[in-house]
Amino acid sequence: MDRLRFGTFLAPFHPAGENPTLALQRDLELVEHLDRCGYDEAWIGEHHSAGTEIIASPEIFIAAAAERTRHIKLGTGVTSIAYHNPLWVAERMVLLDHLTRGRAMLGCGPGSLPTDSMMLGLNPTNTRELLEVDLDIILRLLRGETVTAQTKTHNLIDARLHLRPYTQPCFEVAVAAVASPTGPRMAGTHGIGLLSIGATLSKDGFDALAHHWNVVEERAAAHGQTVSRRDWRLVGLMHIAETREQAYADVQFGIETWFRYFQKTAAFPQMAVEGGDAREMIDYINEAGIGAIGTVEDARAQVQRLWDQSGGFGAMLLLGHEWANPQATKRSWELIAQHVMPHFQGGNISHAQQTLTAKEYAMGKREDYAAAQMQAVATMTERYEKEKAGTA
Numbered sequence: 001m002d003r004l005r006f007g008t009f010l011a012p013f014h015p016a017g018e019n020p021t022l023a024l025q026r027d028l029e030l031v032e033h034l035d036r037c038g039y040d041e042a043w044i045g046e047h048h049s050a051g052t053e054i055i056a057s058p059e060i061f062i063a064a065a066a067e068r069t070r071h072i073k074l075g076t077g078v079t080s081i082a083y084h085n086p087l088w089v090a091e092r093m094v095l096l097d098h099l100t101r102g103r104a105m106l107g108c109g110p111g112s113l114p115t116d117s118m119m120l121g122l123n124p125t126n127t128r129e130l131l132e133v134d135l136d137i138i139l140r141l142l143r144g145e146t147v148t149a150q151t152k153t154h155n156l157i158d159a160r161l162h163l164r165p166y167t168q169p170c171f172e173v174a175v176a177a178v179a180s181p182t183g184p185r186m187a188g189t190h191g192i193g194l195l196s197i198g199a200t201l202s203k204d205g206f207d208a209l210a211h212h213w214n215v216v217e218e219r220a221a222a223h224g225q226t227v228s229r230r231d232w233r234l235v236g237l238m239h240i241a242e243t244r245e246q247a248y249a250d251v252q253f254g255i256e257t258w259f260r261y262f263q264k265t266a267a268f269p270q271m272a273v274e275g276g277d278a279r280e281m282i283d284y285i286n287e288a289g290i291g292a293i294g295t296v297e298d299a300r301a302q303v304q305r306l307w308d309q310s311g312g313f314g315a316m317l318l319l320g321h322e323w324a325n326p327q328a329t330k331r332s333w334e335l336i337a338q339h340v341m342p343h344f345q346g347g348n349i350s351h352a353q354q355t356l357t358a359k360e361y362a363m364g365k366r367e368d369y370a371a372a373q374m375q376a377v378a379t380m381t382e383r384y385e386k387e388k389a390g391t392a
Contacts, residue, residue, distance in 0.1 A: 002230065002314075004303075004344035006336070007041030008034060009077050009197065009235045010320035015257050016051035023054065026326060028065055033330055035069035037337040041233075041315060043077025043107055043195070049115035052261050059092050066100045075105030077195065078176045082110055082130035083120060086137040086151075087159045094142075097166040107195055108135050109176035109183075113266065126152065132186060135175065139190055142170045174233065177212060184212045188219025193231035195317075209234070209310040230314035234306055237291025238318050240332045240340075244294040250324035250332075251293055252278050258321055293323075296339035303344060316344075 010030070014023040031042050044061050047053035055061050058076040065074055074096075081089055089106075096104035110127035111117055117127050133151050137159075140147050146160045165171055174193030177183025187194040196212055213232060220227040241247035256278045276284075285291040292302035303316055318336070322329065346354060 002312075003346065004307075004313075004341075005040035005315035006341050006344075007039050007043065007072070007233075007315060007317045008320045009043045009045075009195075009317040010055075011045040011047070011053040011077075012055060013052055013258055013261065013321050014054055015254070015322070020054050024061075027055070027061070027320075028068060030320065030330075030333075031065045031072065031074075032068045034333060035072040037334060038341070039072055039333075039337065041073045041075060041105070041317065043075040043105075043233075043317060045077050046080050046083075046111075047113055047116060048083075048119065049113055050261075050265050052265065053113070059096055062096055062104060063099060066096075066103060073103045073105055073172075074100060075172070075174070076107045078107035078109035080111030080116065080127070081108050081134045081138065082122060082127035082153070083116070084134075085154045085156075086134040087141065087147075087154075087156055089134070090138045090141040090161060091163075093171065094161055094163050094165050097171045098163065102167045102171065105172040105174065106138075107174050107176060108138070109195075112178075120153075122153075128182060131175075131182075135186060135190065139173065139192070142173070172231070174231065179208070181212070181215045184215035185219050188216040188221075188225060188227060189223050191220060191223075191225030191227055193233065195233050195235065196313075197235045209306070213311060213313075228314070229312050232310075232313040233315040233317050234310065234313050235317045235319055236302065236306060237285055237293075237321075238299055238302065238332070238336065239293050239321075239323050239329075240296055240299050240335045241328065242295070242335075244298070247294050247332075248279075248282055250328040251282060253323065253325050253328070254321070255281050255323040258323060296335055299336055299340045300343055303340065307344075 008030070010027060012023070012027050014020070034042060042065070044058035044065075045053055045055055046058050048056055058079060062074040062076070076093075079089055093104060093106045108131065110124070110131040114124060117123065122130075130152060137147055137149055137151075137156065141159065141161055142165065144161070144164070146158055147156050148158055149156045172193055173190075174195045175183045175186045175190075176195045176197055177187075178198030183196075184194055186192075194212065194216055196209065213229065216227055216232075219225075239247055239251050241250055259276070259281050282293050285293050286298075289305060292298040306316070307313070324332065
């Protein structure tokens, strides 16, 4: 297994009615915490309605987070490019690429909240059609082309970038996939990365993972593109504690509010749970195989299931949520960094296995080495006694 990267996909999700200023600060503090824990990536969402996913500009959030972090890469997860002039999307991302010294990434999607697009006079079909058109324009601009194009929402005349990307030839670009083959098809057509979001958040999506990459490879071959599973990112669900009982108790804090948002507000019927209390929701996450609420062993098993089902991918992104209180949430991220990530990093011999092998070797030699150590102490003691006798 190649080194598997880990990160977060941070929509974010905050209960409507709470202090939004403090909630946004928690988001920034979470990205700082992930940077210190050694996570590789954080993808930040864009939403404009419904009062729960409250970051309107992932680019502004990334600029703030970049000043607080050192290593973690920061992506728009995703920029709803149908809402924007594609020239300005490219311009803002090139600026971020320079400001972050190459830590910025562009994730593209059609937008997930119908109440966002409605305010612009667009319907979900419009946004998906515009995604394909605008993504092509953005990639052409990033390649240094001059573009003249008329879209449903914008008119570009000899449009070009006035800065080259800091990252050469360009920073990473990925397109989102929920359930349909649209995202994988565009990823393969353009030879860019794939963000499988909804594909891991429902049983049907989980089963379709391998098919997603088949579509990518088929379209890439048809268009003469080269693609790599390293650029495929899966988004999944986890909350981890020292014991399964503790994990279940932790998520009583907020899992029901999160589920109710998907059931009653966000147009994402895959997450609907009939009737239900918090325990039914926990069981749904675990039994449907779409996530892990439990221990580090449960988390490792879930990552392995996703790896086996998909055939391999490049990054495991854990969906940011507030199922638990901030302290328990922070601890969950720490446990994953300490006990899950090392099992999937380090190449053919994982970081975890390397230390275990070293420990087993030392244990096997302990008896002989302990005897040698005792003999060395006796020898030096005897030598000292002789020295002392000679100088008396």
